[in-house]
Amino acid sequence: MVELPPFERFYEQHRDEVYGFLVRRLGRDRADDAFQETFLRALRAYPKLRHADHLRAWAFTIAGRIVIDEHRRTHATVELPELPAEDGRPAFAELEHLAEDLPPTERAAVILRYGYDLDYADIGAALGSNASAARQAASAGVRRLRKKELT
Amino acid sequence: MTTVTPDLDRLFRDAAARERLLDVAYDFVDSPVGTLLVAATERGVCRISYDADPERELDQLARAFGVRVLRSPAPVEPARRELDEYFGGRRRDFDLNVDVRLLGDFNRRVLRELARVPYGEVVTYGELATRAARPRAARAVGMVMNRNPLPIVLPCHRVVGANGKLVGYAGGLDRKEALLRLEGAIL
Known part of the structure; x- marks a missing residue:
């Protein structure tokens, strides 16, 4: 198991990339608030992460979720942004493919739960909701995936 | 590549401290005896280092106090002020809270x-x-x-x-x- 790096290092490594992503998605004006919100949510969930793999993708998952919230708030089309590709085939990569037809909240909950092994309280924190909402979204997503497999 | 502006960076670092999400905040303080790395928890100042190698120092702080270690000037401000006063000959005693809970x-x-x-x-x-x-x-x-x-x-x-x-x-x-x-x- 890889030890989590001090948050400062995580932040320094990913801030520019995450900010660039938010600027592309939201425009510079709205990106600033979304940037702070992304890393504040990351700080809340960070100490409970169980491993230090795929931290970059994890940061993008949180940022992506905030973009969805922003779009929803402004009545724009809801769409989960693409996660940047990573080397190797981490668990979330396969899940991402499987889960790509799910509604955004379910998709994010399934990926965070089964790809990143976060517990529901942390998923709730990362998604800006709560543990039971996160659990519901994840199980609804899994049900939907099973149904899809059968058809 | 888009980079985070110093202002935005500072806003985030301040917000993280204000929302009390940090295990340890640290910053660098200039002094006549060199640049000091000064770190503080919610309880008080927990580390002052001469000639700090930040990478090693951050790892040690994370292991000792928790992984949410972030450079953030505000929580270190009282220590910075008192150290400035001390080096300026305007302070003889420190009134800072200290965090020495990990010592024997x-x-x-x-x-x-x-x-x-x-x-x-x-x-x-x-x-x-x-x-x-x-x-x-x-x-x-x-x-x-x-x-x-x-x-x-x-x-x-x-x-x-x-x-x-x-x-x-x-x-x-x-x-x-x-x-x-x-x-x-x-x-």
Whole structure:
């Protein structure tokens, strides 16, 4: 198991990339608030992460979720942004493919739960909701995936 | 590539501290004895380092206090102000809260006695051992001084050898001499 790096290092490594992503998605004006919100949510969930793999993708998952919230708030089309590709085939990569037809909240909950092994309280924190909402979204997503497999 | 502006970076670092999401906040403080890395938890100042290698220092802080270690100036501000005043000759005693919860009982007892040694005075290792109710532990007291996590604020520079010689200092004898000279303890 890889030890989590001090948050400062995580932040320094990913801030520019995450900010660039938010600027592309939201425009510079709205990106600033979304940037702070992304890393504040990351700080809340960070100490409970169980491993230090795929931290970059994890940061993008949180940022992506905030973009969805922003779009929803402004009545724009809801769409989960693409996660940047990573080397190797981490668990979330396969899940991402499987889960790509799910509604955004379910998709994010399934990926965070089964790809990143976060517990529901942390998923709730990362998604800006709560543990039971996160659990519901994840199980609804899994049900939907099973149904899809059968058809 | 888009980069985060210094203003936005600062906003995030301030917000993280304001929302009390940090295990440790740290920043760098300029002083006449070099740049100091100063770190603080919610309880108080927990680390002051000379010549810090930030990478190593952050790993140590994360292991000791928790992984949410972030450079954030606001929580370190009281320490910065008091250190500035001290080096400017406008402050003799520090009024900072300190976080020494991770130290053992003996270390804490010795450091508590150390904190009572007044500005501009010196004490020997043996005398400090006696004050900490361990009169024969001069050598152990030397070790405590060597590992003092809060030099300057906990004034280990005021502890000298039995013959009055400066002997040792984790930050180097030049700094010990500079601090004692600032305090007028040596000419």
